[in-house]
Amino acid sequence: MLEIPFKSATGRWILFSTILATSMVFIDGSALNVVLPSLQKDLKATGADVFWVLNAYLLVLAAMMLPGGSLGDRFGRKKIFGIGIVLFSVGSLLCGISPSIIFLIVSRSIQGLGGALMVPGSLSLITSLIREQERGKAIGTWSAVTTIVSIGGPILGGVLGDHGLWRYIFFINIPIGVVSLIALWLKVPETSNEEDQSKVDFPGAFLLVAGLAAITYSFLKFPISGFNDWKVNGILIFGMLNLILFLFVEKRRKNPMIDLTLFLNTNFTGLNLLTFFLYGALGGGFLFLSLNYVQVQGYTQTESGLTFLPFTFVLGLFSRYIGTLSDRLGTKPFLIAGPFTTGLGFLWMSFIKQTHGASDYWTSFFPGMILVSIGMLLTVVPLTTAVMNSISQNQAGISSGVNNAVSRMAGIFANAAFGALALFLFTHAVIAGLEQSRLDESQKKHITAETVNLGNAKVPTDVYDANQRTQIRQLYHRSFLESYQCILVICALMCFVASLTAFLTVQKKRVQSLV
Template sequence: MSTVALRSSAGKWIMVSAILASSMAFIDGTALNVVLPALQNSLQASGADLFWILNAYLLMLAALILIGGSLGDKLGRKKIFMAGIFIFICGSALCGISPGVTWLIIFRIIQGIGGALMIPGSLSLISSSIDVKERGKAIGTWSAFTTVVTMGGPVLGGALADAGLWRYIFFINVPIGIAALVMLWLKVNETKDEDGDHAIDFPGAIAIALGLALVTFGFLRIPAVGLDNWQVYLSLAVGVLLLIAFVVIEKKSKHPMMPLQLFANATFTGANLLTFFLYAGLGAGMLFMSLNMVQVQGYSQLQSGLTFLPFTVMMISLARFAGGLADKYGPRLLLICGPAAAGTGLLILSFIKQTNGPADYWTTFFPGVIVFGLGVSFTVAPLTTAVMGSVSDHFSGTASGVNNAVSRIAGVFANAIFGALAVLFFAGALQTQLNHVTLNTAEKQQVIAQAANLGNAKVPEGISTDKEAIEKAYHESFINAYAKIMRTSAALGFLGALMGMVFIRGVRKSESPEVRK
């Protein structure tokens, strides 16, 4: 397969189109975190609804992204990439006009289908088209730009939400997607695996989609019905069985969507474990930090978005540099120190109590954001380099799909599990706080029922006693839950560093069509 230089005209068009398309998908996640309070008020959504709005997209992405990667390898990377972009912008436009929560969740599923075809296509196109000597730098450039746009998402989301225009978070994808489609159509050549088979692993796709959906549903039902409920037991049990069935299907399939022989490579296995732990911690940490700032600390949504600017500046400055270091010295040290620093940043952020709002930002949130940002900046590009460098070009789309699927699965589990945990932590702390407030049993139950709305909890109508004390109890309880969630997220960052220490070794491109054993 012929490759092109990064600085050539063809190389630049590949990079620009890949970055534009990827940015649409990534901006949705971070911008949506910031606009959730506005969306919650506008659509009268509960706390569980919010997690479903996030998870409907992530769920489809996680379930189908593996098929998206292998489809690109088999049928043509550019073709599948363009199909994904088209579906994604259609889903985005529909999300923008959705009349209520249920429709928004349905349209987010369409977005997820598009994203599953689109996201692995960008990295696969880069890995299979750019000269091997410049691949780390190209991936570092892709990581830097997409992460900058991703981290710029909260600023844009905050500004639009404060102006009452949260729907434009979805509409903005349409012109970006059209521009990427035109570039790909006119300027980028098709690449695909000419030697591979073209069969699609539908049993595997169905097993992982249903398995993830049921596990997610089980965790999201816990706040509503409690842990000791047949709905929770049944959905979690069947979901886990389907995920086990997925592994069995992949082992026996002649055309697996996730070839298990890839995991014979310790670096590939370790990089994906690191991805799972780090992205679960990162996703939960960023979501709850945004909710804390807006719903408890008194930040506007724009101010909340602006707090991530230091993170963005570090990504601009360091991601490409980190990719170059990984090319020169190997990714191992960066993949130990980076996640450890990110975990330390999340730990620092967990100690923040009630503040005086944005005026206290520099002495409260800022130090943790800096340490967290440094860790992520030195991790993203080397992690991608390690994954893509541990397999041959033959498996580039599949490897990209597996790694992206792992990061999205991490996001699904983080939102489902941490969402359930946050409500349980909030309700437990609230019961303690309410011991100091005069309420009868029925009123107390009404007040505690609001725990499902987390930071958006409001004093129920009909309760006139000690409203200020109840509101204070809500704030204190949320901060208590926030601290526990952030510390759990930090522990996941440290687990990621441990995976880097145990599994990651020097990475050389495999010459075989399989993997380096």
């Protein structure tokens, strides 16, 4: 097996190609949150549609990431990684030219398939090629740069969104994909697990996609249809049965997508539980922060993107040092302190109500954002390193695939659950606020119908009185803030649970091989 020095020419090319390619995934993931208001307006999408733009990508990414890691282990990590780059680039082109919200959602699914081959492939290439003594530093570099790109994405997205150019968030991936594919093909050696001759578990992937999609659909539909709708309840039950059947199939297959015996080890299980709670909180919290900035607080999309700059500086400047330090001290202290600090940041921001716009950022949201940045700095690299070292090296792809799939599934459930909760709370707050108004029933009905658009709700045209229009607009804002505050408190609690999970389950010393 190859043992390539981190600072060698080949080692640098490995980092360059993997970081550049996966940066596309992280750019789209973070930049899209900021431009959702522009996208929603241009494509005439509802609030539920917006969540599907996010979740269609995450569903395919989460379900196919596991077989994606297995494909790389068996057929060649470089080859599968390259196919992922091509698929993601094609999906990006289709997203950029989308004429409708449905076309965009389908195109995002193609992006998700490409990302499912790229993300586990990048880390498994690093783990299988870079020599063991420098692996933590290499993963730290990967984490630092991809995090900078990820948090730099909202700034790019904000500028493009304010100028009506949100489609270029997708177009920019095409030259990035071409350059990374050339570097990969010419400079990076192939690596695979030659002992693995099993078939890829596509039935398991299908069951996982079907189950997650059905549950996500039902969660987003409940606030609109109500909890007594038999069709939506039937879809929810169908989704749950698919996930149960998925576990049954995985247990009986000779070549499962997930080797369930891995979860008998408390260290591996603890790391993935921590990932689920932390990244669910991060995804949900940042999504509603972005919506709050633009739709309620009055930030421009550029200003909204700039609010995430603390991440760029904190993680970009110090992630490599945290990687080196965690190699020496062990990952457990970082995995306890990091999520806890992140939770404090979300808790701080949950108390913020209506401000006077971006001019109040430094005394309102900034302290909480700094806490979240420090918390994630302490967590990202140690978590990635701990996961990649938690099982044997010849299963690097599946190790990375499971953990990345868990983080994406956390995002799916966070978007679905928080989206449903936000729609529910927002609608009921608006209805309660209308009880004492002098508007007629027809006007109230039209005002309530706008709640499907969340913070993008517009005062209906049949309300002509200027004072009433102002009151309704304020009601929308108050109702959204109530939903936002509840969600950020839940995000904080999820981070605290992640910290407790690390304390109870993660081993102090590095595990050489669990499988």
